[in-house]
Amino acid sequence: MTLIRVAGVPVRFRASWFLISAAIVALFGPQVQRIFPELGALAYLVALGYAVLLMVSVLAHELAHALAARSFGWPTTEIELNLWGGHTEFLAHRATPAKSLAVSLAGPAANLVIAGLGFYLSGALELTGVTAMLVQVTVLVNFFVGIFNLLPGLPLDGGRIVESAVWAATGNQDRGMRAAGWAGRVVVVLLLAGLAAVVISGAREVSLVVVVVTVMVSFFLWQGASETVRVANARLGRAR
Template sequence: MTRRRGGSAARIRILGIPLRLRASWLIVAAAIVMIFGPQVDRIFDLGIAAYAVALAYAGLLLVSVLAHELAHALSARAFGWPPTEIELNLWGGHTEFLAGDSTPTKSLAVSLAGPAANLVIAGVGWWLIETFTPVGVLGMLASVTVLMNFLVGVFNLLPGLPLDGGRLVESTVWAATGSRLRGALAAGWAGRVVVAGLVLAAVWLLIADGGGTNLVVVVVAAMVSFVLWQGASDTVAAARAGLRRERGEGRGR
């Protein structure tokens, strides 16, 4: 994966893998506190402490994204592809690794490991809630952990790059045509379709909600859609360029 530079970051190691936490993550934390702090206060009447609970929401999301990226890194390592860095940032995170002999199956397995980790956490969390029935703030945080991991897992399974589910499209076309570039091109276009669907869903939500949807939610949704569209478009452009080079080399022989 492509390394993103710029911005300050804290860097540590976890399971031997460098972990970079970008300062931009604070924007995510601030947005979560702004959205959920007042809601927690209305439910539990905690006053200023409600914002500390909302900050715990942000911490749980950070852990969920970290679990997702670690699953990518460890599955890559299992295939002999050394992970070089995990980065957590404004947009969630990404994992870099040195891929050797890649195949459609290996590429898909590494990509789906992330969403699978989140869905496993959601399932285990749901079982713990059903078994121990936590209440109050603890019960809310447990439910939020389950919900966040479920949403992160399902969202990343959407079938279009740069989301993990896009590798399913890429690997299917790659296996059928023998060309990873054609697979990437198809997955990039699928990513554009996914973004268009997300935008339509957001517009429908705004209309159905009568304009009552939180402005922060709208802004975050717009930013995420923009980043996904940019990632999908970059994939399409790179795949087209690669296919043009292949055709040029073929004519030159």
């Protein structure tokens, strides 16, 4: 359903977004209670703040994509927030490798700017208590979202780096898509291999939540990368 419009762009919230928000409240509510026992049940309201901050961070990411696309005259049809974060739909006219790359990198850039501002304010204002914790959460969430999305493989934004490089070198966007899709598969393999190495070595304790989330995200990324490869191969086959 569409609940709001931002900069003239409709923002659609899928039911899965509310499910992940509820999971965040259930997961982090007890954690906040342990840190601030004086809050009592209000700790769950603070945990709801976590979910709201995540929503704002993802929305800022997607809005940056939309505004960058608009700067090239590409109309944005909608922003969708869902279980896996968000997605921006826009119509790219006369796309080039440079324009495609600029639109894709605008999202991570927005998150890193927010993280930087939050880090600066947390030191400059000497915040304490719940406020300090929420600012720290904002910094960490935006830093993670920004850096993670820069990994060089589709469907992550950083995959456009690979796509644009191959596209510019070959003059064929579909070849760039296929290369970026395969790069996305490599990212998934490295992500799971890294997780397995940490768990097996026992060098540091890894919570079950981290393992489950990593596996779920890897599954989503593999699906996206594989679909990219399939579409690119189909287009290249028709062009022969």
